[in-house]
Every structure is written in C-alpha cells, then in structure tokens.
Amino acid sequence: xxxxxxxxxxxxxxxxxxxxxxxxxxxxxxxxxxxxxxxxxxxxxxxxxxxxxxxxxxxxxxxxxxxxxxxxxxxxxxxxxxxxxxxxxxxxxxxxxxxxxxxxxxxxxxxxxxxxxxxxxxxxxxxxxxxxxxxxxxxxxxxxxxxxxxxxxxxxxxxxxxxxxxxxxxxxxxxxxxxxxxxxxxxxxxxxxxxxxxxxxxxxxxxxxxxxxxxxxxxxxxxxxxxxxxxxxxxxxxxxxxxxxxxxxxxxxxxxxxxxxxxxxxxxxxxxxxxxxxxxxxxxxxxxxxxxxxxxxxxxxxxxxxxxxxxxxxxxxxxxxxxxxxxxxxxxxxxxxxxxxxxxxxxxxxxxxxxxxxxxxxxxxxxxxxxxxxxxxxxxxxxxxxxxxxxxxxxxxxxxxxxxxxxxxxxxxxxxxxxxxxxxxxxxxxxxxxx
Numbered sequence: 001x002x003x004x005x006x007x008x009x010x011x012x013x014x015x016x017x018x019x020x021x022x023x024x025x026x027x028x029x030x031x032x033x034x035x036x037x038x039x040x041x042x043x044x045x046x047x048x049x050x051x052x053x054x055x056x057x058x059x060x061x062x063x064x065x066x067x068x069x070x071x072x073x074x075x076x077x078x079x080x081x082x083x084x085x086x087x088x089x090x091x092x093x094x095x096x097x098x099x100x101x102x103x104x105x106x107x108x109x110x111x112x113x114x115x116x117x118x119x120x121x122x123x124x125x126x127x128x129x130x131x132x133x134x135x136x137x138x139x140x141x142x143x144x145x146x147x148x149x150x151x152x153x154x155x156x157x158x159x160x161x162x163x164x165x166x167x168x169x170x171x172x173x174x175x176x177x178x179x180x181x182x183x184x185x186x187x188x189x190x191x192x193x194x195x196x197x198x199x200x201x202x203x204x205x206x207x208x209x210x211x212x213x214x215x216x217x218x219x220x221x222x223x224x225x226x227x228x229x230x231x232x233x234x235x236x237x238x239x240x241x242x243x244x245x246x247x248x249x250x251x252x253x254x255x256x257x258x259x260x261x262x263x264x265x266x267x268x269x270x271x272x273x274x275x276x277x278x279x280x281x282x283x284x285x286x287x288x289x290x291x292x293x294x295x296x297x298x299x300x301x302x303x304x305x306x307x308x309x310x311x312x313x314x315x316x317x318x319x320x321x322x323x324x325x326x327x328x329x330x331x332x333x334x335x336x337x338x339x340x341x342x343x344x345x346x347x348x349x350x351x352x353x354x355x356x357x358x359x360x361x362x363x364x365x366x367x368x369x370x371x372x373x374x375x376x377x378x379x380x381x382x383x384x385x386x387x388x389x390x391x392x393x394x395x396x397x398x399x400x401x402x403x404x405x406x407x408x409x410x411x412x413x414x415x416x417x418x419x420x421x422x423x424x425x426x427x428x429x430x431x432x433x434x435x
C-alpha cells in the first residue's frame with residue numbers, strides 16, 4: 001500500500017508531515033506520487049484566507065477526480081478543519097467522501113487510521129484529548145537530506161485578535177528538552193547539517209525552568225558541525241528577555257537570524273491586535289541588537305489594512321519599515337478569520353488594503369538595493385545546501401542566513417566551505433570557493 005502527503009503552511013506543519021511519513025514508512029507503506037498513491041493526506045493551513053481558499057479549491061479538485069474511485073482514500077489533517085466550530089462541516093460539504101479528518105495531536109495514530117480505512121470505515125473524525133510530545137518522534141531521513149526540522153513546542157500564550165490558529169493548536173505545550181536534544185542528535189548522526197527549531201513562538205519555550213537559551217545551549221554543545229536556526233519569535237520576547245536573545249546569538253552554530261513578526265508600526269493598531277509591546281520598546285532593543293551583531297538578518301511580517309488602521313497608522317508603519325530595513329519582509333493583506341475578535345471590527349475596503357500593501361512593497365523594494373553592499377569582497381563560511389537556478393550553480397547560506405550562490409561549484413552538498421563574495425544584489429550574495 002502507498003501514500004502521498006501534500007503540505008501547506010509553516011515549518012510546524014512540515015514537521016507534522018515528516019512524522020506521519022516516517023511512521024507510515026516504518027509500517028511498510030511506500031511514498032508515491034498522488035496518481036499512484038492509495039492514501040492521500042492533505043496537511044492543511046488556515047493562517048490566511050488566501051491559503052484557505054487554495055486548499056478548498058484543491059479539495060474540490062480531488063473530490064472531482066476521485067469521488068468515484070474506491071481505491072483512493074483522502075485524509076485531511078492540519079489546522080483548517082479545527083479553526084472554528086463549523087469547519088468540519090465546511091470540509092464535509094467540499095469533499096463528502098473523505099475518509100478521515102484528524103487533528104494535530106492525532107498524527108501519531110496515522111497507521112491505525114489507515115488500517116481502519118482499509119477495513120471499510122469512512123468519514124472518520126479524530127480529535128485527540130491528549131497532547132503529544134512531537135519531539136519524541138525520531139525520523140529517518142534519506143541520505144541526501146541536509147535540513148532537519150525539530151518542533152520544540154505547540155500553541156501559544158497570546159490572544160491576538162486576528163489569529164484563528166490558536167483554535168486549532170491550543171495553549172502552549174513545551175516539549176521535554178531531553179527528547180528535543182535526543183532528536184537533534186539522532187538527526188545529526190544521519191548527516192543532517194542544518195537544524196530548524198520550530199514553534200508558533202519559540203521565545204516562550206519553557207519546561208521545568210529550562211528556557212529557550214538553556215535549550216539552545218544544550219543543542220549547540222553537541223559534538224557535531226552544524227548550523228541552527230531559531231524559528232519565529234514574538235517581539236514581546238525581545239522586549240522582556242533581551243538578555244536571553246543576546247546570549248543565544250553569542251552561541252556558536254546559531255544563525256544570526258531573527259524572524260520577529262511585528263505586524264504594524266502603529267502602537268494603536270498593535271493594541272487593537274492585542275500585541276503586548278510598543279514600537280519605541282522594539283526600536284530600543286533592535287538598535288542594541290544591531291550594535292552587537294552587525295551582520296544579523298532580520299525578518300518581519302506586516303499586516304496591511306487591519307480594522308481601524310488610518311492613513312496615519314499606515315504612515316507610522318511605513319516609517320518604521322524605513323528605519324528597520326529588514327532583509328526579509330512578509331506583507332499580508334488583512335482578511336478576517338473565523339471566530340476572531342477582528343472579524344467583528346469595522347473592516348477597511350479591499351481597495352484600501354490592496355493599495356497599502358502595494359505601497360509598502362514599493363518601500364521595501366527601494367530599501368533593499370544597497371542592503372548587501374557591506375558583504376562585497378568579504379570572506380565567510382557557508383553551508384552548501386542544494387543546486388542553484390543556473391547550471392553548475394550551488395545555493396548556500398552563511399552564518400547570517402544570507403543566500404549565497406556559488407557559480408561553477410563542483411563539490412558536495414552538505415559541505416562547509418570558505419568563500420569570497422564577488423557580487424551582491426538586493427536579496428542575494430554571489431561568491432567563489434576559496435582554496
């Protein structure tokens with residue numbers, strides 16, 4: 001018997017898919033293409049309306065293709081069915097002949113679910129009352145795999161007025177650090193060279209008085225050569241735990257990369273979003289961070305057109321982004337999500353939201369052209385990850401998590417090499433291997 005997994009959304013979802021895939025392979029199931037597979041798992045995301053619509057369209061397509069094919073079984077996993085009380089009904093309407101809908105804490109039962117389907121059960125709905133420790137699953141990767149993903153927690157402690165994901169993922173559950181470190185070591189022993197720690201908010205990790213810094217220190221002390229990327233961190237963590245942030249970035253092996261979704265440059269809008277920090281607090285911390293780590297790469301997210309956002313609020317956001325000059329900016333057009341407080345607020349017109357998104361995109365594009373000039377002619381170590389877009393080109397990253405393309409590369413992927421930067425553009429560095 002065979003299966004296929006299609007994954008949408010964040011690295012936490014990817015980690016869930018890796019767990020299900022590994023459990024199935026170890027039970028004798030074979031990973032195949034969607035055309036060949038007996039079981040099709042769609043691991044869904046719900047953070048944005050655009051993604052939700054894409055998944056709904058995909059489910060409609062699968063229903064049209066396979067509703068009369070009794071040898072194809074469709075399982076819906078991930079956040080989407082559980083973001084609001086009526087969403088399982090929504091899924092049923094789109095794809096009435098689904099075989100199973102499973103929640104985020106039932107992925108460990110995937111082989112059992114397959115067996116139930118094999119025995120003739122249909123329209124199975126599983127929502128577990130128990131929350132599992134996803135760091136406890138030791139995954140066997142293929143030899144060519146270089147990057148491993150480790151979930152360190154699930155859920156969050158916040159109550160952002162625009163977010164429906166918490167309805168699916170729940171309150172914070174941090175995983176046992178012993179399991180996390182054991183999992184990292186298991187992956188490194190297989191030849192993994194790049195580890196991603198993932199969560200809805202890595203900053204709030206805490207287990208028996210062990211915080212994020214303690215966990216990262218335990219990981220980087222492992223006697224292997226690798227790079228470690230810390231996943232998304234709520235800006236509140238930077239405001240309240242600056243000492244932890246500085247200590248983490250002082251550790252060897254940790255990418256000098258900070259993904260911190262600030263969402264708005266207006267304190268008024270941040271308050272409406274129920275985001276517990278202010279722009280002056282962030283400016284103070286970020287300035288200090290950049291003073292100490294000149295090459296740090298900052299990634300942030302902005303929501304354009306949140307309810308109540310005036311032209312002046314948006315102007316504050318533009319000014320903040322001009323000051324911040326993030327290397328990566330993810331811009332979202334606000335869409336009201338189900339069962340959220342923001343859905344009950346007075347909405348802006350789609351026309352205004354679209355225009356603001358375009359204006360902010362232009363500001364960002366204009367800011368990036370000179371951003372990488374400081375890297376010209378510098379030498380640095382990189383991890384070679386995979387092929388580039390051009391023939392004989394390789395893609396790598398340096399310790400600042402910058403894209404570094406290498407032309408005429410004839411070495412192995414997964415190598416750490418020294419390079420000299422010979423060219424830059426707004427997003428990328430280009431270099432040559434040093435002897």
